[in-house]
Amino acid sequence: MNHQQLMALLPFMVLATASIVIILLIAFRQGHTVIQVTGFLMMCLVIFTMWYVRDVLPQTIMPLLIVDGYGALFTGLIIFCVLVVGLFSYIYFEEREENPREYYILIFLSTLGAAILTISRHFISFFIGLELLSVSLYALIAYLRTRNNAVEAGVKYLLLAALTSAFLLFGMALIYMDAGSMDFSAIAQKLHTAEQSSPLFLLGFSLMMIAVGFKLALVPFHLWAADVYQGAPPPVASFIATVSKIGVFAVLLRFAQELHLQNNHSIMTIISVIAMFSMISGNILALRQQNIKRLLAYSSIAHFGYLLVAFLPGNSAGVEAAAFYLIAYAVTILIAFGVIILLSAKDKDAERLSLYRGLFWEKPFVAIVLAVALLSLAGIPLTAGFIGKFYVLMAGVQQQAWLPVIVLVVTSVIGLYYYLRIISTLFADVSVAIQKEKRLHPFFYAASYAALVVLVLLLLGFGVMPAIIIPGIKQFLLIGN
């Protein structure tokens, strides 16, 4: 490993150091605030080092990793999400029953796993990244272990994740058996020379899709989503919704790009069927949902179905669409969970929809923020969600994938109903005040409000002026291609 390769890995090393630093801080009996601030600064340092090493990219670190613009883009997005999640975690956990300090070790380890996924070019790093991500999540989901749903959610996630990891390994083994290599580009070469994909490869990929589908909560591997979103503390749920899914989607996209899977008809059929079922069931399951956390879980199933439509073309337009969609989705969902966290009472999360009745007249700021986020999820103009959906539709229409595109349109109309249901609740007449007993640390409340403002401005900015970010995405994706 030469100097430049080490430079390229610097951000990931800083990220790995973050967990160790937190462990040391705990050993020296530092408080929650110190840990929180240090964690925040470490994440800023990661972003700074990414900026610092931008010139040495792309670097391939044989055989496991490749640090290119694509990886940097998704890692940057992941770190951004962690910054926001960390900020929200502070006010959430400061008021809760559990000691929150070990929480940050797990969050950073998990982030490291997701970041490794975005730069992996080999089955080994793929698997290590995925396991690092999941193992920390088991503990994170059940972190508030005295609550009823938490342990149930944690165990459910643990069992299913372990099972699907086994499928993933088996699938990798089958592909290794077929191609004789675990390196993405070597597999691609092997496939390229073969006349057509062998049944072995097809079987292997399908088994891998089970694990990936589980992580992305795609139908029919979505059964955990609602329970885990409900049982996990909201910061962790937002972490699962953003960081974990971005990482897994990034590796799936890279794998598909390397292997030119889009030319493989049967695999594309599998994926478009999964996409369509995800869009349909996600939206239909959310329709009558009265619990806002479960509702967001079902809506995320639908959204990753939409995202797979952008995945289908496999050209640069599709990748751009997926990247933009993920950015828009991450910002939106962070806002939604941020509002839930701000409104949560000490011993109970603000998850019943009835709690949000008339919120607009009580707390106009929070309500508008939530309404904007929901409109963005529904894909209404002036928000980034609209441009994202437009981008995805554009990729789909260009590929003439009519069936998935029509399903996308029809299910978004269905989906509109439940987003409007929440919005109309926000604007309803009778208001039930949400009680907040005590306000700890005004600085962090202010910081969370500021974060929400920034996120909303980003959401509207990307929605009205997407030209400010699209060239940036394109430029990133060009590095290393």
Next chain:
Amino acid sequence: MILVWLIIVLLSGGMLCWITARWRPMAAKWIALCAVLADLAILLNIWLQYGKGVQAGTGTWMIQYQTAWIPSFGISFHVAIDGLSLILLLLTFFLGTLAVLCSWKEIKSRAGFYYFNLLWTLAGISGVFVALDLFLFYFFWEVMLVPMYLLILIWGDKNRRYAAYKFFIFTQAGGLLMLLSILSLYFIHGAQSGSYSYDYFSLLNTQLEPAAAKWIMMGFMIAFVIKLPMVPFHSWLPDAHSEAPTAGSLILAGLLLKTGAYGIIRFVLPLFHQAAVDIAWWAMLFGVIGIIYGALMAFAQTDIKRLIAYTSVSHMGFVLTGIFAFREIAMQGVVMQIVTHGISTGALFVLAGMIKERLHTRDISQMGGLWTSMPAMGGVAMLFTMASLGLPVLGNFIAEFLILMGTFQANVLLTVLASTGLVFSALYSLRMMQKVFLGPVTSGEKLTDITAREMIILATLSIAIILLGLYPQTVMDVVLSKK
């Protein structure tokens, strides 16, 4: 650039209303009124400046403004007006002013946010009428949706949630299909010419295969006929119109329905001429079905606002039939119908709102003999009922007459059927008049006749409808330049 200012004034006026209402609740309506009046003044100025040139037949487009918006997709902020847009914008700000005025007393709670939504709806509508980039058009098409939804949802009547959902979901469903069509057109045009653009003028040059043209046109058509509305897609309309606050009904009936007609004239006919000719017979048929069905349903209603809503279905049937007759004279009738229907139906909704303010009901059976206590209102109501049933001298007569004259050349049978709509319209109009204003007095309360503010609203509307009936040529001259 002046066109952009039209929209900016409304958007910033809306924001201002909302912000200032926190400290001075009374200020909001004044700001709103000033914003709409400012726009009306700008537009009248444009009319005076360019009106002459139009008559002389120089250039179709009076003002154009174009600037890059999202260059990587070939999307530009391209707005322009011709005669048709000018007339519709005039209608927008005329009715917009009246909408602000008739909310003056009705809206007591949360006035700031109310006027914010009102102005933003108007901004979306004016954007639709000036956009010449298909992406921009879709953008405004959706922008007018959310504030209108909130208007119905927050300030509507009892059944408002249901009505608001239905309105939003119907429109959005059509809108997304239109978006698909826009995208297909974009890619077909891009593949042919090598330059990817959403610009109206570039897309006009697209060569489409008949089958492709048919499907793409259907996407546009569905969006527009839902808004118009055409009969199988009309069911959102009675709910939305009857549950919305008065100003909301006024804008829905007077302006939002017109965006559908405008879309067909501006986009469907030029972009897919042959495909449009192919479906002309069906479109006319559905138009005629709409005329008769709307009239019959109106006759059966007991809720005064639902009744007026169904008359809209009937009147917009004339618009659909007229457009697809493909005759110059019918098209002139269509434009007249758009304007006069906006004014006459708008006026009827304003009257219904005034009655509701006094009687607190929309049920016709609880009304009766209102003429005795409110002769002035009765007189105005009589005027607009007559306008709605197509009495000569009033604007609607000219419009429907021209449409029927045009369609007669295209299809005799359908024209005969459409004409029966006029008879039915007499039925429902007279029934409404009799039940509400004539007959025995049912309400024991002492009712006040129209106030000065209401007088201003109704007088402007009355003058407008009579002027349109006597001098229809003014409107046609402005629009004529398009042909």
